[in-house]
Amino acid sequence: MARLPIDAEEIIAKFGPSLHMPDREGLPGRDEPDTIVETHCCFCGMQCGIKLLAKNNKVVGFEPWMEFPFNEGRLCPKGVLRYMQNNHHDRLTTPILSKPGVGFEPVSWDQAMEKTILEIKRIQSQYGNDAFAMLSGVSLTNEKSYMVGKFARVALKTKNLDYNGRLCMVSAGAGNKKAFGLDRTSNNYTDLEKAEVIIVTGANVSETFPTLTHWIWRARDNGAKLIVVDPRVIPLARTADIHLDIRPGTDSALFGAILNYMVQHDMLDHDFINNYTSGFEAAKDAVKDYSLEWAEEITGTKKEKIEATAKLWGKASTSFLLHARGIEHHTKGVENVLSCINIVLASGRIGRPYCGYGTITGQGNGQGGREHGHKCDQLPGNRDIENPEHRKYISQVWGIDEKDMPGKGLSAYEIIEAIHRGEIKGLLSICFNPLISLPNNNYVREALEKLEFYAGIDFFLSETLRHANIVFPGSLHEEEEGTVTTAEGRVVRIRKAVNPPDNARPDTEILIEIAQRLGAGDKFPYKNSEEIFNELRVASKGGTADYYGITYEKIEKNMGVFWPCPDLDHPGTPRLWEDKKFKTPDGKAHFNAVEYHPSKDPVDDEYPVILTTGRVVSQYLSGSQTRRIGKLVQQFAQPLLEIHPTLAAQYGIQQDEEVIVTTKRGEAVFPANIVETIREDTVFIPYHWPGKKSANQLTSGHLDPISKIPEFKVSACKLTPTGNIAVVDKYSEAYKSS
Numbered sequence: 001m002a003r004l005p006i007d008a009e010e011i012i013a014k015f016g017p018s019l020h021m022p023d024r025e026g027l028p029g030r031d032e033p034d035t036i037v038e039t040h041c042c043f044c045g046m047q048c049g050i051k052l053l054a055k056n057n058k059v060v061g062f063e064p065w066m067e068f069p070f071n072e073g074r075l076c077p078k079g080v081l082r083y084m085q086n087n088h089h090d091r092l093t094t095p096i097l098s099k100p101g102v103g104f105e106p107v108s109w110d111q112a113m114e115k116t117i118l119e120i121k122r123i124q125s126q127y128g129n130d131a132f133a134m135l136s137g138v139s140l141t142n143e144k145s146y147m148v149g150k151f152a153r154v155a156l157k158t159k160n161l162d163y164n165g166r167l168c169m170v171s172a173g174a175g176n177k178k179a180f181g182l183d184r185t186s187n188n189y190t191d192l193e194k195a196e197v198i199i200v201t202g203a204n205v206s207e208t209f210p211t212l213t214h215w216i217w218r219a220r221d222n223g224a225k226l227i228v229v230d231p232r233v234i235p236l237a238r239t240a241d242i243h244l245d246i247r248p249g250t251d252s253a254l255f256g257a258i259l260n261y262m263v264q265h266d267m268l269d270h271d272f273i274n275n276y277t278s279g280f281e282a283a284k285d286a287v288k289d290y291s292l293e294w295a296e297e298i299t300g301t302k303k304e305k306i307e308a309t310a311k312l313w314g315k316a317s318t319s320f321l322l323h324a325r326g327i328e329h330h331t332k333g334v335e336n337v338l339s340c341i342n343i344v345l346a347s348g349r350i351g352r353p354y355c356g357y358g359t360i361t362g363q364g365n366g367q368g369g370r371e372h373g374h375k376c377d378q379l380p381g382n383r384d385i386e387n388p389e390h391r392k393y394i395s396q397v398w399g400i401d402e403k404d405m406p407g408k409g410l411s412a413y414e415i416i417e418a419i420h421r422g423e424i425k426g427l428l429s430i431c432f433n434p435l436i437s438l439p440n441n442n443y444v445r446e447a448l449e450k451l452e453f454y455a456g457i458d459f460f461l462s463e464t465l466r467h468a469n470i471v472f473p474g475s476l477h478e479e480e481e482g483t484v485t486t487a488e489g490r491v492v493r494i495r496k497a498v499n500p501p502d503n504a505r506p507d508t509e510i511l512i513e514i515a516q517r518l519g520a521g522d523k524f525p526y527k528n529s530e531e532i533f534n535e536l537r538v539a540s541k542g543g544t545a546d547y548y549g550i551t552y553e554k555i556e557k558n559m560g561v562f563w564p565c566p567d568l569d570h571p572g573t574p575r576l577w578e579d580k581k582f583k584t585p586d587g588k589a590h591f592n593a594v595e596y597h598p599s600k601d602p603v604d605d606e607y608p609v610i611l612t613t614g615r616v617v618s619q620y621l622s623g624s625q626t627r628r629i630g631k632l633v634q635q636f637a638q639p640l641l642e643i644h645p646t647l648a649a650q651y652g653i654q655q656d657e658e659v660i661v662t663t664k665r666g667e668a669v670f671p672a673n674i675v676e677t678i679r680e681d682t683v684f685i686p687y688h689w690p691g692k693k694s695a696n697q698l699t700s701g702h703l704d705p706i707s708k709i710p711e712f713k714v715s716a717c718k719l720t721p722t723g724n725i726a727v728v729d730k731y732s733e734a735y736k737s738s
Contacts, residue, residue, distance in 0.1 A: 037497040038065055041079045042139065042477035043620050045361030045487035046070065046211050048079055049559075052478055052497045059086035059478060059497055068559060070189065070486065076210035077618050077632060084629050085476065086498065090460050092473035093502035104461075104471070109503070112470050116428075117517045119453035119469070120156070123426040130406070133160035133415050133424045137431030138168070138369030141482030141494055142547075143532040144507055145365065146380055146539065147524070148430065149373025152406075154398055154523050155515035159406035160424060162376040164432045166412040169366050170375075170707040171328035172359035175337030179345070179590050180576075181583030182544045183382060184367065184489040185358025186350055187320070188562065188574040193218035194354040197316040199309075201229035201340065202251065202326020202713075203360050206236045207617040209324075209487075212360065219320075225312050229254065230326060231612060232642070232684060233677035242309050245679055246299040248612045249599035249714040251327045255339035256287035256596060257295035258310045262346050263287075267314025269348025276580045279591035283342050286593035298596065300679065313343060318354040325362060326614070329712040331600045333704045338592040345589055351577030361487040363621065364477070368485030371545035372536060376409040380536060381543020390543075397539045399523060411708035413438055413701055419447040430457040430474065430507060435464040436622035436690050439699035439710040440665045457510055459500075462624045463690040473504035480506045481529040483555065489573075490560040491550050508532070541566070544583050599714040600702035603681075607663065607716035609647070610682040613695045614713075619688035627688065638728070639693050640673035642684040643719075648674045653721045656728050660720040661685070663698040671726035683717070 033053035040047040049068025053061040062083050064073030095112035096104040107115075123132050134156060136148045145163075152161035176183040192198065192215040206213050213236065220226060220239075228237040229244045229251070237243040246254055262268060263284050273280050292303035299306070313319060321344055327336040341357065349355035361367045372380040380397075383390035385408050395402040410418055416438065418424045438444045448454065448467035455470040456462075465471050478497040485491050500506060508529065515524045526532050530552050541548035549565035550572070562572040582589045603610060618635035620626045627633055641659050653659055657672050661683070669692070670685060678684055687695040702711045 033060060035497065036063065037478070037495050039478060039495040039497065040484065040492055041075070042082055042364055042625075043078050044209055045363060045366045046209055047364060047484055047486040047492060048075055048211050050075065050079060050082075052083060054497045057498045057501070059083045070488065070490070071211045071214075074211045074214060077635065078620055078626060079211075081629050081632055085625050086478065088460075088628050090628055091501060091504070092459055092461060092471065093504050094473060095503075096471045098469050109505075112472060113513060113517055116455045116470050116514065119426060119455075120518065123452060124157070127425050129157045130159050130409070131424055132156060132158050132426040132428070133410070133418075134158065135412060135415065135427065135429040135432045135434065136161065136163040136374040138163055138165040138363040138365045139431050139477070140365060140369060140507070141480070141484055141529070142365065142368040142372060142491070142536060143482045143529045144511075145369045145374050146372040146536040147508065147511060147532055149378075149380065150398060150523070151511050151515055152374070154400060155518045155520040156428070157404075157406065159409035160376070160415055160418070161374060161409055162412040162415060163369065163374045164412065164434070164437055165363065165366055165370045165375070166708060167437055167710065167712075168325060168362045169328070169359055169370055171330075171333030171704055171709050172323070172337050173370055174334045174707045175341060176359070178334070178592055179338060179341045181585075182576070183370070184545075184563070184576065185356070185487060186576045187356030187358070188488045188490065189215045191354050191356050191575065192216060192320050193222060195219050195224055195318045195320040195356070197225045197227065197312050197319040199227045199229065199313065199319070199321045200236060201321070201323045202328065203322055203324035204230065204234045204236070204326070204614060205322075205360070206234065208362065208615045209360055210617065227309050227312065231679045231682050242305055242312070244299075244301050244305055244309060246301050247679065248610050248682060249330060250299040250596070251330075251336040252332060252339040252594050253290065253295055253298040253596040254301070254306065255336075255343055256594060257290040257292060257306055258313065259283065259339070259343050259346055260287040260290045261292065261307065261310035262314045262343065265314065267310070268346050272348030273346065276582075277345055277589045277591055278586060279593070280346075282593040283591035286595050290596075300681070313347065316347070316349070319347065319349050320354070320356045322358060322360055324360040326713060328359070329709060330714065331702050331704050331711045332597050333709050334706045335594045335597070339594045342591055342594065345591055350589075351575070351580055353575070356575075358487075365484040367487055367489060368483070368491070371485070372540065376411050381540035381547075382545040383543050393542070394539060397535065411703070413703060413710055414708065416444050416447045417701075419450055422450075425451065426453045427451055428455050428457075429464070433462040433464045433622035433624050435462070435467070436624075436687075436694060436696065439696050439712060440701045441694055441696045442666055443701065457507055458624075459504070460624050460628065462622070472510050473500070474507040474510060475500045475504065480508060483533060483552075485563070486560070489562050491547065491555055491563060492560040493552065493555050600711055601664070601700050601714055601716050603716045607718050609717050609719055611661065611663065611698060611715040611717040612682055612684050612713050613687045613699065614684065615688065616686045619686065621688065623688035623690070636686075639670055639686050639689050639695060640728070641670040642673050642675055642678050644678050644680045645674050645676060646680045647683070648672060651719050651721055653719070654725070656726050658722045658724045658726050660722060661698060661717050662720065663700070663715050663717045665700060666697050668692060668694070668697045669722065671728055683719070687712075
């Protein structure tokens with residue numbers, strides 16, 4: 001058996017040898033797999049390389065893919081155990097129909113299809129095409145993401161299509177396009193190792209993107225200074241040179257004060273600013289009064305730490321700034337992103353080796369999925385659905401009249417609001433679990449119950465799909481060919497390892513059949529995923545996310561290709577902006593004037609505590625996959641309320657005591673986990689669980705006006721101890737003691 005890298009060996013030692021890679025000499029029936037497939041993990045945006053072992057049409061184990069250049073064989077706990085979902089007994093294997101008072105019962109594919117088509121036609125005939133909406137997910141491949149966008153507009157003929165990336169990267173995307181005219185991390189992550197200063201803000205890298213931590217540690221080994229911005233002492237902050245424990249929702253105040261300090265002390269790259277940017281004077285003027293003292297008052301972080309951060313950043317010769325949902329899940333998420341970009345542009349450290357900026361995409365295809373068309377305002381190649389030239393080009397690729405192309409529709413949460421208003425009557429979803437993922441989920445549940453018809457495509461019966469009329473059994477990551485785009489912007493191949501089990505079908509096949517039955521089959525003539533990708537290449541050509549020069553063969557030969565890649569002879573672009581030619585109309589990078597605004601759900605006398613939410617290392621997003629893998633559940637068995645000892649003492653809260661957390665949306669009960677690694681005015685709850693354990697019972701539906709992302713990270717709450725001590729799983733205890 002091949003030797004594992006130390007990371008994976010430690011995980012297997014902890015979880016036990018029965019959970020991992022088969023020993024080919026010692027396990028009967030699994031001594032030799034039928035195939036070993038080089039592919040990628042199905043979870044976060046790192047898309048780590050992994051080898052899946054398949055036998056008798058089942059994934060039975062894995063081996064590290066040492067040669068893949070990003071993770072070099074390293075895997076996180078989720079990656080080590082991801083193969084176990086393939087054979088799970090909860091797997092959907094035949095279409096099911098909901099019957100009132102009975103529950104779900106199996107039906108044939110023809111019955112499920114016939115019922116779905118009948119309801120789509122009825123609703124659209126009675127209420128109009130836009131009364132039927134579609135929600136999609138960015139765990140899908142580029143091919144499926146592209147096809148969903150085309151399917152909704154050409155077959156379903158609705159404008160109301162959106163995706164669960166609306167809950168992740170859209171603030172970053174909007175900010176990147178405003179500043180650079182293009183939405184992608186500027187450098188591949190290997191550039192991190194020679195950066196002198198690294199700022200990580202709103203990104204719990206060690207728990208949510210563990211394999212990325214390696215490249216930060218490589219930089220630390222080379223003497224880099226690490227600055228972590230987070231209201232909690234997350235694992236990455238424990239050895240940081242500076243930890244800025246800012247009050248949730250005050251990010252733009254912090255970065256505005258840093259920009260002002262850079263201006264006041266002339267820590268600016270004047271040549272870069274004068275020759276390659278615009279808008280600097282307005283950005284500078286917006287923060288001219290943002291003193292260190294003011295920033296300390298707003299952020300709750302000592303001015304000395306803010307000043308030390310500004311000095312390290314301002315004086316560095318190479319640097320990297322990374323952020324994720326912590327600064328993006330706000331009603332001013334786009335402004336937060338732009339405030340980060342402003343200090344990058346002021347330093348001039350972008351477009352050259354070891355100098356980078358970017359957002360860390362959270363979902364498996366969060367990067368590619370937001371580029372090719374299943375957003376309500378977007379067409380393939382990151383084109384604008386309201387731009388006449390963009391509409392004309394894509395209409396030609398799709399073979400439709402431009403006047404038949406629907407316009408901009410509603411975003412994900414706005415679709416829920418439209419259901420409540422009676423404007424949307426029907427819904428089709430694929431790989432999206434909004435009952436867990438969206439804020440104020442009691443409101444979401446009420447919306448699902450108001451639908452006249454709801455059909456979903458997925459491989460497990462999610463909490464959301466329990467409200468569906470029809471559920472189609474779809475395919476896992478390893479059951480279809482395709483591509484995804486990593487958080488670095490590297491397009492990689494997803495290779496099929498097994499077929500969908502029993503009567504389940506590939507997602508692509510399901511969507512094509514629905515399109516055929518809706519009378520649009522001639523627009524979906526694909527025989528395989530590569531044909532879809534080749535059409536995507538043409539559709540993206542000339543767009544800011546240009547994949548035209550990328551082919552399956554080229555990806556396999558190079559272990560991935562970085563976009564933009566405009567022609568077949570182009571090698572791809574691992575590092576953006578080296579030519580200083582930005583994709584904005586004037587060809588320059590744009591500073592943006594950002595003024596600090598408070599959050600939309602501020603604390604007050606009735607709700608005096610800040611609630612923020614996030615992830616844990618062993619769970620992934622809505623938990624539909626990871627909560628079915630026992631060893632991941634045991635590692636963190638239930639959501640806990642993280643609370644500082646001072647705040648706990650103020651309320652008389654004991655360790656493991658059940659605490660009622662109340663916001664303006666409702667209340668929920670969580671066991672207290674008293675830790676010193678969180679601000680005294682803030683509590684934290686992870687959001688992966690359903691029902692009464694769901695943190696999103698409490699979060700608000702306030703949206704960023706530009707990106708339409710919900711403000712998950714700031715909710716005013718009050719705390720009420722119950723006196724009941726909860727029974728907390730021993731693995732959770734082990735996690736706490738660590």
